[in-house]
Amino acid sequence: MTGRVIVITSGKGGVGKTTTSANIGTALAKDGYKVVLIDTDLGLRNLDLLLGLENRIVYTIVDVIEERCKLKQALVKDKKNPNLSLLAAAQTRDKTAVNAEQLREICDTLKEENDFVLVDCPAGIEQGFQNAVAGASEAIVVTTPEMSAIRDADRIIGLLESKEEIKSYKLLLNRVRPSLIKSNEMMSVDDVVEILSCPLIGIIPEDTGIITSTNKGEPIVNDENALAGKAYRNVALRILGEEVPFLDLDEPKGFMAKIKNAFAKLKAKV
Amino acid sequence: MEKGFVENGFIIDLSSAMNTTQLVFELSSIMEHPDVKGKRVCLKLGSTDLKQSQLLSIKALIDSMDASIALIDTSSEQTKASAESLGIVVSEISANATPTIVGKAEESIKEEPVEVKEEDKTIEVVADMKIPTAPVETAEGVEDVYEEESTQELSEIIPAEHFDNDFESLAANEGLLKAEETSKYILLDTGDVLPQGVEENSANTETLPTLYLNQTLRSGQTVNYDGNILIIGDAHPGSEIVASGDITVWGILGGIAHAGSQGNVTAKVRALKLNAIQLRIAGLYARRNDTLNVPYVQKTNEFTPEEAQIEDGKIVIYKKLRRD
Structure with missing residues (x-):
């Protein structure tokens, strides 16, 4: 079996790389695929927190590279889904503890026994980024509809294009707020796609549930009712090659919903 | 006076x-x-x-x-x-x-x-x-x-x-009260975690030198010392304390603490508030129970000093209960 290695990157920090990694990984594992998540953000690891696995980490990627343990020992199994495991970053080291060649080796080993290897990339375009993309053949570029995030995403896409190993890259637009797009205060999805001229793989609406899910260590895809969770499940399906229409993020229709909306707008004005 | x-x-x-x-x-x-x-x-x-x-x-x-x-x-x-x-x-x-x-x-x-x-x-x-x-x-x-x-x-x-x-x-x-063994920490099945050539021992930790630190240990910081470690301050989650002897934290212990790292099974971990994400003593590793609800902010007036040690192949936590 040769799995797919996908790097999740963005350039800018805080746009949702780690949240995206955790959710897509969980969604794919729920669909029955074997998934390994690799956190490459050495010294500022968060992926373990989002998955609620912080207390189970004994060995990290640096231990694997420095041969203090076997790769298998360092994989932390998810609490709920045995298909999902995490290779955690070292919190007490920095990016220089790992190089691109070593990461490529780890990715190559892992993809032999897994369907998907998702690499959570750190912010920036320095060594951390170079390491993370080294073993990947596909990329998901996460951005938000803000000029700064788009500028950084553009830079990242340029760098990805210059890498021979990266065969394809897709755009994931995060934290979209339909109400702001409607009132022309936020760039629309079409605008972003046009600026970056990059195929879209998903649109994730802004969802306050993300905050609670992050704090609880429980990815939002596990919440059947959350809109963001549904959007992430759709992204997973698109990765698997299914054609899924993008979610209709427009404001809810129906009489009660309209009244609710009107009140919300009134409140906002006051 | x-x-x-x-x-x-x-x-x-x-x-x-x-x-x-x-x-x-x-x-x-x-x-x-x-x-x-x-x-x-x-x-x-x-x-x-x-x-x-x-x-x-x-x-x-x-x-x-x-x-x-x-x-x-x-x-x-x-x-x-x-x-x-x-x-x-x-x-x-x-x-x-x-x-x-x-x-x-x-x-x-x-x-x-x-x-x-x-x-x-x-x-x-x-x-x-x-x-x-x-x-x-x-x-x-x-x-x-x-x-x-x-x-x-x-x-x-x-x-x-x-x-x-x-x-x-x-x-x-009114002896030290033993906290419920199962509730707070769960042993991890890690296999052989002591490095090669290191054997279990029960040397007296009191004779070891003590490293005295008056600081807050933040995420990503590690202290490694061949002896006891005493920290006056908190050890935040993401920090790591490794001592061949005892670890004492006068504050909230939230990171990883590894006492008796050279195989000393009598080593202890104590803290005013023992919330370590992982407790390690000699070759035993235990993770904090997922169901344990640790509040975002710890109130300083809720301290109950606790002490962890190995007993019958388990990590046991002793608690000084307050009578109020």
């Missing part, structure tokens, strides 16, 4: 502490008591040598509990010098006063209301290292009595025989 008298305060006898770690841990369990608030504290330090920085931290900690150091009694020249440089009064605390009351439980106070309420004008708290169970207690109304008569000699105020009998039974009944 005359020799041997304490207005509105305590004498804390730490002279039996064998090293700084023990001293600080005992003091912490005493200072943790709410009745200490606003009191003046006299420290009997015995022959323990304290550097200026160490004494300063002890002073800062006592200050942080809204108490203050009235004077210290020490036989160590170094401690004396440290105290003088910090402007702390060094004096003998009533040389002929025998250390008497040792942590009185409220229950036993009720049983003997006469002795305690009418005669007990000053309370001396002795942290006896041989019986690490001594809880801290004060009798109600002590404060008022002090103000009325604060010039009596200690030895006259507390007749030693009133409390001698209590002490043994108290130690037996």
Whole structure:
């Protein structure tokens, strides 16, 4: 079996790389695929927190590279889904503890026994980024509809294009707020796609549930009712090659919903 | 202030502490008591040598509990010098006063209301290292009595025989309470985690040197020391403390703590608040239970000192329960 290695990157920090990694990984594992998540953000690891696995980490990627343990020992199994495991970053080291060649080796080993290897990339375009993309053949570029995030995403896409190993890259637009797009205060999805001229793989609406899910260590895809969770499940399906229409993020229709909306707008004005 | 008298305060006898770690841990369990608030504290330090920085931290900690150091009694020249440089009064605390009351439980106070309420004008708290169970207690109304008569000699105020009998039974009944083994930490199945060539041993950690740190350990910071580690401050989640001996944190322990890293199975981890994401002692690794609900912000008045050690191949946590 040769799995797919996908790097999740963005350039800018805080746009949702780690949240995206955790959710897509969980969604794919729920669909029955074997998934390994690799956190490459050495010294500022968060992926373990989002998955609620912080207390189970004994060995990290640096231990694997420095041969203090076997790769298998360092994989932390998810609490709920045995298909999902995490290779955690070292919190007490920095990016220089790992190089691109070593990461490529780890990715190559892992993809032999897994369907998907998702690499959570750190912010920036320095060594951390170079390491993370080294073993990947596909990329998901996460951005938000803000000029700064788009500028950084553009830079990242340029760098990805210059890498021979990266065969394809897709755009994931995060934290979209339909109400702001409607009132022309936020760039629309079409605008972003046009600026970056990059195929879209998903649109994730802004969802306050993300905050609670992050704090609880429980990815939002596990919440059947959350809109963001549904959007992430759709992204997973698109990765698997299914054609899924993008979610209709427009404001809810129906009489009660309209009244609710009107009140919300009134409140906002006051 | 005359020799041997304490207005509105305590004498804390730490002279039996064998090293700084023990001293600080005992003091912490005493200072943790709410009745200490606003009191003046006299420290009997015995022959323990304290550097200026160490004494300063002890002073800062006592200050942080809204108490203050009235004077210290020490036989160590170094401690004396440290105290003088910090402007702390060094004096003998009533040389002929025998250390008497040792942590009185409220229950036993009720049983003997006469002795305690009418005669007990000053309370001396002795942290006896041989019986690490001594809880801290004060009798109600002590404060008022002090103000009325604060010039009596200690030895006259507390007749030693009133409390001698209590002490043994108290130690037996009010011993360190074992926290429920299963609830807080769960052993990880890690296989062989001790590095090659390292064997389990049970060397005495008291003879090891102690690294003294007066700082907050933040995420990503590690301390690794061949000996005991004493941290005055919090160890935040994401930090890592590795010691071949004991680890003592006077604060909230939230990161990873590995005591006895060279295989010492008698090593202990203690903290005012034991919330370590992982506890490791020698070759045993335990993770914090997922169901444990750790609040985002820890309230400083909710400390109950805890101590983790290996027992029957498990990591067991002992808790000093407060009786309020």
